[in-house]
Amino acid sequence: MACIEARGLRKAFGTTIAVDGINLRVEEGRILGLIGPNGAGKTTALNAILGLTPYQGELKVLGRDPWTERDQLMRDACFIADVAVLPRWLRVWQAFDYLAGVHPRFDRAKAEGFLAKTNIRSASKVRELSKGMVAQLHLALVMAIDAKLLVLDEPTLGLDILYRKQFYDSLLNDYFDRSRTIVVTTHQVEEVQDVLTDVMFINRGRIVFDCSMEEFESRYLEVMVNPEQVAAARALKPIHERQVFGRSILLFDRVDRQQLTALGDVRTPSIADLFVAVLSNQSGAAQGGTR
Amino acid sequence: MSTPSNTVPGSPLELQVTAPAVITASRRMYWSVRRELWEHRSIYVAPLTAAAVFLLAFLTALTLSPAHRHEPLDIPYEFAAALIMGTGFIVGIFYSLDALYGERRDRSILFWKSLPVSDLTTVLSKFAIPLVILPLLSFAIAVVTQFVMLLLSSAVLLGSGLSVGTLGARMSFFHMSLMLLYHILTVHGLWYAPIYGWLLLVSAWAPRAPFIWAFLPPFVIWGVEKIAFSTSHFLGMLQYRLTGPEPSTTTARSGNLMEMMSALTPVQFFSTPGLWVGLAVAAIFLAAAVRLRRYREPI
Numbered sequence: 068m069a070c071i072e073a074r075g076l077r078k079a080f081g082t083t084i085a086v087d088g089i090n091l092r093v094e095e096g097r098i099l100g101l102i103g104p105n106g107a108g109k110t111t112a113l114n115a116i117l118g119l120t121p122y123q124g125e126l127k128v129l130g131r132d133p134w135t136e137r138d139q140l141m142r143d144a145c146f147i148a149d150v151a152v153l154p155r156w157l158r159v160w161q162a163f164d165y166l167a168g169v170h171p172r173f174d175r176a177k178a179e180g181f182l183a184k185t186n187i188r189s190a191s192k193v194r195e196l197s198k199g200m201v202a203q204l205h206l207a208l209v210m211a212i213d214a215k216l217l218v219l220d221e222p223t224l225g226l227d228i229l230y231r232k233q234f235y236d237s238l239l240n241d242y243f244d245r246s247r248t249i250v251v252t253t254h255q256v257e258e259v260q261d262v263l264t265d266v267m268f269i270n271r272g273r274i275v276f277d278c279s280m281e282e283f284e285s286r287y288l289e290v291m292v293n294p295e296q297v298a299a300a301r302a303l304k305p306i307h308e309r310q311v312f313g314r315s316i317l318l319f320d321r322v323d324r325q326q327l328t329a330l331g332d333v334r335t336p337s338i339a340d341l342f343v344a345v346l347s348n349q350s351g352a353a354q355g356g357t358r
Numbered sequence: 359m360s361t362p363s364n365t366v367p368g369s370p371l372e373l374q375v376t377a378p379a380v381i382t383a384s385r386r387m388y389w390s391v392r393r394e395l396w397e398h399r400s401i402y403v404a405p406l407t408a409a410a411v412f413l414l415a416f417l418t419a420l421t422l423s424p425a426h427r428h429e430p431l432d433i434p435y436e437f438a439a440a441l442i443m444g445t446g447f448i449v450g451i452f453y454s455l456d457a458l459y460g461e462r463r464d465r466s467i468l469f470w471k472s473l474p475v476s477d478l479t480t481v482l483s484k485f486a487i488p489l490v491i492l493p494l495l496s497f498a499i500a501v502v503t504q505f506v507m508l509l510l511s512s513a514v515l516l517g518s519g520l521s522v523g524t525l526g527a528r529m530s531f532f533h534m535s536l537m538l539l540y541h542i543l544t545v546h547g548l549w550y551a552p553i554y555g556w557l558l559l560v561s562a563w564a565p566r567a568p569f570i571w572a573f574l575p576p577f578v579i580w581g582v583e584k585i586a587f588s589t590s591h592f593l594g595m596l597q598y599r600l601t602g603p604e605p606s607t608t609t610a611r612s613g614n615l616m617e618m619m620s621a622l623t624p625v626q627f628f629s630t631p632g633l634w635v636g637l638a639v640a641a642i643f644l645a646a647a648v649r650l651r652r653y654r655e656p657i
């Protein structure tokens with residue numbers, strides 16, 4: 068059974084179409100990065116998946132309809148919708164008590180174990196904690212829940228680089244076990260590149276790119292072309308070209324690596340570079356590099 | 359009702375069991391209500407403060423002006439109860455207005471919705487505060503306050519050699535407590551249910567300033583009715599709801615407050631159509647609030 072399955076998922080706010088007929092299938096055990104510019108419809112799509120907003124089209128999350136069965140769904144799914152949604156009056160021990168009281172899959176000892184590695188005391192109120200500590204606390208709470216699906220919508224927004232690094236490290240080392248599914252959206256694409264198993268680009272409410280990281284790494288190559296070979300490189304039909312320090316960097320889709328090595332330094336592009344390429348092609352003419 | 363901290367420590371095997379515990383609806387409700395008490399400490403702080411202030415004033419009066427000793431003892435007792443109940447009522451109004459609005463304002467609704475607690479449970483737990491928790495709490499605090507008053511005045515009377523009347527006061531004390539409990543549960547709980555329901559509904563809906571949204575529509579309806587039809591049925595309806603189902607105050611004004619409270623027998627109270635209409639209206643408001651919370655996002 069797919070963890071998330073959407074067909075023709077659509078959501079409009081008045082005349083603005085936020086999600087425009089998304090087809091989506093996320094298998095169990097994947098870490099999917101949902102990448103898109105502001106206002107692309109990422110949060111709206113996630114809200115539909117989490118039962119926070121009504122939608123049109125077909126959507127099943129862990130076999131349930133999220134809009135009508137949100138509370139049952141939340142036994143097996145969990146989310147961090149934003150940084151700083153923990154109520155400011157809440158004390159750490161109260162959060163533990165409450166979760167232990169209402170959540171059948173919450174493991175209090177586990178949460179306390181995670182928290183012991185931080186400077187957060189159990190008598191602290193959320194309002195007394197720094198933004199980074201609140202994120203740590205929330206992550207500790209969520210990781211102590213034995214959920215099948217975890218959705219993270221900009222979980223590290225506004226945190227400094229140390230906390231961001233720590234966040235994804237503990238997520239991978241202490242939480243992910245290949246049977247869980249994680250969906251994450253973020254603007255700090257470079258930080259999640261090594262974490263993801265799948266990547267999806269979303270723009271203007273549509274999925275414009277969707278591939279696994281293995282496929283990504285085998286298909287796309289970026290070449291810093293030697294100045295005298297630019298013309299030869301362009302003949303191989305790069306999907307994107309940019310200039311850095313006066314040198315051309317060309318991005319290729321499904322071009323033989325050896326062929327490219329002759330033209331300059333070859334490397335795997337970053338998701339961010341591919342994202343820019345895909346989106347700028349999209350706004351131009353028809354593009355062949357995506358499907 | 360066991361948190362992991364008080365599971366039997368002698369059975370390590372049980373602790374290892376990873377099968378998720380079944381969480382009953384009542385347990386979820388219990389923790390939801392506790393959550394409200396954590397967030398809104400004014401629920402118990404305000405009535406306790408009112409009681410403390412009153413006791414201080416009572417003690418001052420008792421020690422400073424001996425004239426009070428010869429007055430009928432019932433009046434300050436009733437006043438204490440009225441003060442604490444009134445405080446509870448006001449706290450209930452402000453609580454209800456904030457209950458479903460505050461979680462949207464501070465975005466914490468996104469956290470609460472990430473947990474397996476339904477909107478129905480959440481709204482009902484918030485409704486239980488003004489309907490059940492506040493009246494019972496006010497009652498308990500009022501009875502304790504009155505008991506302390508009784509002890510204080512007995513001590514002062516004994517000290518001044520006037521031991522008469524203490525027994526009589528004690529006799530009426532239990533009678534008074536019962537009357538108070540009856541009044542508080544019927545009027546503050548059941549009779550006011552639609553008021554709290556309306557406030558919760560506004561609290562779930564209001565895009566901002568729930569206070570204005572709660573009080574403006576009744577005011578507008580009253581104004582429109584007054585201008586268009588020159589009648590004030592709506593105002594009369596509100597007055598009836600606020601003053602309670604007890605017989606009109608004109609007959610009871612001269613009498614004792616306690617007599618007024620007890621003037622309505624349970625049979626009369628529960629056969630008042632106004633009660634059932636009110637409860638039905640409250641149910642409609644609550645159902646709307648539950649539905650609204652499902653759609654609501656942070657402001």
